[in-house]
Amino acid sequence: MTRPVAAIILAAGQGTRMQSKLHKVLHPIAGRPMLLHLIASLAELGPERQVVVVGAGREQVEAAVAGRGVAIAVQAQQLGTGHAVAQAHDALAGFVGDVLILYGDVPLVSAATMKALLDRLNRGDDPRAVVLGFRPDDPAAYGRIIADGQGIIEKMVEYKDASEAERAVTLCNSGLMAVRSTDLFVLLDQIGNDNAAGEYYLPDIVMLPGQKSAVVETDPLEVAGVNSRAELAGVEAAWQAQRRTAAMRDGVTLVAPETVFFSHDTVLARDVTVEPHVVFGLGVVVEEDVVIHAFSHLEGAVVRKGAEIGPYARLRPGADIGMKAKVGNFVEIKKATLGEGAKANHLSYIGDASVGAGANIGAGTITCNYDGFLKYRTEIGAGAFIGSNSALVAPVTIGDGAIVGAGSVVTRDVEADALALARGKQEALPGWAKRFRAKMAERKAGRS
Structure with a gap:
């Protein structure tokens, strides 16, 4: 007993x-x-x-x-x-x-x-x-x-x-x-x-x-005891070394193990590949067949089977990345879901949002979720296409299959399968640039 x-x-x-x-x-x-x-x-x-x-x-x-x-x-x-x-x-x-x-x-x-x-x-x-x-x-x-x-x-x-x-x-x-x-x-x-x-x-x-x-x-x-910052770093290093070995033993590929850092509760499934210089903060779960490219930082996030993260991606608390979804370079996701196969490949911020399956978020897109006092949600439907350099001012809904033209500032809901354009009209003045250069060259010569 x-x-x-x-x-x-x-x-x-x-x-x-x-x-x-x-x-x-x-x-x-x-x-x-x-x-x-x-x-x-x-x-x-x-x-x-x-x-x-x-x-x-x-x-x-x-x-x-x-x-x-x-x-x-x-x-x-x-x-x-x-x-x-x-x-x-x-x-x-x-x-x-x-x-x-x-x-x-x-x-x-x-x-x-x-x-x-x-x-x-x-x-x-x-x-x-x-x-x-x-x-x-x-x-x-x-x-x-x-x-x-x-x-x-x-x-x-x-x-x-x-x-x-x-x-x-x-x-x-x-x-x-x-x-x-x-x-x-x-x-x-x-x-x-x-x-x-x-x-x-x-x-x-x-x-x-x-x-x-x-x-x-x-x-x-x-x-090993800790009485100084140096000893704290030493124990941390020893813990990380053991955790890396355990991850590889359990079927995780670490391309450069010594550059990957785990939290005590990090969960990685087998056949996950982690490239160099990746940091796992608290509360990360990664499912099978995920690839996490170099220099990415994940915290409080779930990454589902077959998704691809990075390089240089940041997943913040509440990020839920769907199966075979893609979060690319310099993309930040916070308190947002990406549906199956959705893509945010370049230079975007997706916060307080849901992105439907198969949607494509163009480079430089931002969900404007904060007005200085409160935060609001952006809903992007399945199969929607958000053109590059767009600002989606929450609260706003983009319907399934809708297209938002590049450079748009969207402040009202967009119905399914519609095209939304919200940018100034382009004008061209023939010969203006040539006349401007000549005038400025003459002015510059008069000052010499």
Whole structure:
């Protein structure tokens, strides 16, 4: 029988190295705040309780987790990680089960790794705690874990308190662990602060007399922490690299993978082709057989089977591109639908609009959707043809099969199959240009 799970997420650090008004754990990776990455992974385990321990910036964190079933505990003084965990005592009152201890600035820990900690805790040999360890390329100043061949921990020590021999060990402490709720706060009451920093270290519960603890190892990327903008960029880069690999494994062609950037919720079907320098913002779904040409930006958009986007196209929130439709160079679509086979090939803005199946939007066409106060819709019927350099002043409807002549400013509805022309009459004055040039040349000569 699976035991109930709770999680304590530590997020009380000042985050001064980020040089930001935004709380450190709310800085985004792939468009989602770091803290919410953790909460999303936790959700796969169905936790009974979740507690975030905060210090400064409490209001920002509370707003970010509102409605997610997360309790807030406050660490008023920064007295170490053991002290921080102790602040969750009241929020976990009455809980009996296993407790995961996580860090808000270590965002990429997977649900599978969290489960591995819990499974090891309940294997049957009753370790006091299970610590998540890793072996980085450069152990640097991480705390060290000295363990036997079975993963039983013999000693854990902070780098600043470690001997030279202990610093030579490559197995490092991520700070993440799993502990039984019945043990956690009893153990925290027993640790002291007799160390170089005068703080209460959470790892010290492992070294208290009595039952041994165990270590589970994971990939260093999962426990990469973020304390600066440079580290944030590094974790983002690592996340993107993994996501690109996953996309190609699932049948997506990335012509130049290192130039494509995803959001955490990007959905690409198989046989999608993505050319270089494409950015997926939040909320994009792309169906099969779509080609996204270079230098396009998509956000909040749906692209349906067989459509073609770009190059240099921008799809904004609410864009819905129909099957085999085409959005070409320097075309921007916002809160608008293009029906099956519709085309907007060049230099156009289509906003707050619907474009019927098979319609053709000529180069330089604009839906004038905003009057400075309110926005209005443009409806373009199936098979309609909008000539180049036209302005459709909303609210306006162009009927099925209608033609709008190039250069028109359309302010009234156009019925189906009609031709609409809304431009000044062209006139020609024979010989005027020749006479003008002669007159101006004479005037110029008189001034020299």
